[in-house]
Amino acid sequence: MHDQASALRGLVAKDINRSPKIRVLAVTSGKGGVGKTSFTVNLALALAELEQRVVILDGDLGLANVDIAFGLSAKYTIEHLISGERTIEEILLPAPRGIEIIPGGSGVQRLANLERDKLTNVIVNLGRLDKRADLLIIDTGAGLGNNVLNFLKAADDIIMVITPEPTSLTDAYGVLKTLKQEGSEASIHAVINRVQTESDALATFKRIEIVVQKFLDSSLNYLGWVYDDPFMGRSVMQQEPLGIKFPESAAYRCIQWIAGKVIGISLHPPRKAGGVRGFLSKLLRSF
Numbered sequence: 001m002h003d004q005a006s007a008l009r010g011l012v013a014k015d016i017n018r019s020p021k022i023r024v025l026a027v028t029s030g031k032g033g034v035g036k037t038s039f040t041v042n043l044a045l046a047l048a049e050l051e052q053r054v055v056i057l058d059g060d061l062g063l064a065n066v067d068i069a070f071g072l073s074a075k076y077t078i079e080h081l082i083s084g085e086r087t088i089e090e091i092l093l094p095a096p097r098g099i100e101i102i103p104g105g106s107g108v109q110r111l112a113n114l115e116r117d118k119l120t121n122v123i124v125n126l127g128r129l130d131k132r133a134d135l136l137i138i139d140t141g142a143g144l145g146n147n148v149l150n151f152l153k154a155a156d157d158i159i160m161v162i163t164p165e166p167t168s169l170t171d172a173y174g175v176l177k178t179l180k181q182e183g184s185e186a187s188i189h190a191v192i193n194r195v196q197t198e199s200d201a202l203a204t205f206k207r208i209e210i211v212v213q214k215f216l217d218s219s220l221n222y223l224g225w226v227y228d229d230p231f232m233g234r235s236v237m238q239q240e241p242l243g244i245k246f247p248e249s250a251a252y253r254c255i256q257w258i259a260g261k262v263i264g265i266s267l268h269p270p271r272k273a274g275g276v277r278g279f280l281s282k283l284l285r286s287f
């Protein structure tokens, strides 16, 4: 076992000095249904607007649905890459704005237990993504089942999607606790989804930040929030992402703001009542 692990490290290390490097961002949540996939898809669209070349790995085993969110249907999955039937270039599913999707399916689970000959092929193929994209975003499953923990431990950054619901908070805390116990060094960023107001978002963040500091002695970065927005539900139903169908919606503007932060541009947080009207109402209040 140990021999195999060191052989694999050697295999990966051979390529370690090649540049440029893709940045790996895992999007996760404590519990299911909090909006992780919707967020991932729209974050990718917003990053693409900022000239980022994005690949999404659909790592949600139970409900692999990134392709569905884009209204696309995957022909091949990572399973075909593992079996050696297809190359990475052949399995990548083209999506709008130059985004490419690696459909995961059940192949994601197999990634963890591959025989060396198959793994070599997978590493060589995935390694080609370094030149092809700037960011690899992994939509992991919720909680800690299957390969989620491995994805999280391997990512450069983790975005934890949390809603103000108490169960979302406690489950997110459970994931953070396990990551700490496992010695994860990834930076963890919280996105509070489905909030009514900016202060709701901050209150939710503070609730989890306090317990993370007190009981885990770690820190959590506040990346931003996304408004609870009926346009999100409509876009899901119509299988057309918010960033394409309703780019002016409050939720997508939040995600654009977060995308700016993800690539290190600091923008002002969007306001629900923004634009000229928002500007005027603030201006008039100040008189």
Ligand SMILES: Nc1ncnc2c1ncn2[C@@H]1O[C@H](COP(=O)(O)OP(=O)(O)OP(=O)(O)O)[C@@H](O)[C@H]1O
Pocket (backbone or CB within 6 Å): 029, 031, 032, 033, 034, 035, 036, 037, 038, 039, 060, 063, 141, 142, 193, 194, 195, 226, 227, 228, 229, 230, 232, 233, 234, 236, 251
């Ligand atoms: N900001 C939002 N405003 C309103 N509805 C939202 C928002 N974000 C997500 N939703 C809704 O929540 C539901 C679940 O979203 P989604 O499938 O993205 O969650 P998930 O966390 O990826 O779920 P799963 O764990 O099952 O994969 C969808 O119907 C979506 O429309």
